[in-house]
Amino acid sequence: MKKLLNLSQNSYNGIYTNNITEIPEIGKAHIQNISERIAKLEENNVSNRTSAVICQILGCIIGCLLLSFYLYQVLKSVSSFIKVYLYQQMNIFLFNVIYL
Secondary structure (H helix, E strand, O other), X not given: OHHHHOOOHHHOOOOOOOOHHHOOOOOOOOOOOHHHHHHHHXXXXXXXXXXXXXXXXXXXXXXXXXXXXXXXXXHHHHHHHHHHHHHHHHHHHHHHHHHO
């Protein structure tokens, strides 16, 4: 590429063409056709699907843990509220029974 465009070697690292004969100075080159590209994409797609499934499973597990922790905290506060409320009601009832 340096020969063709008179550029430094690190400024450009590839060329896009449909016909390798357009650039005789390059020498040996490989043109990737559509079927090769599709095969590579499908090969990478399997890995992406596996990663997505793993991430979804981990997300579900973490979501369930967070939900259970939240419900535990809510039920704990509700049960303590009920205990305090019933205790106050019982004291009022006993006060009325004893002193009236």
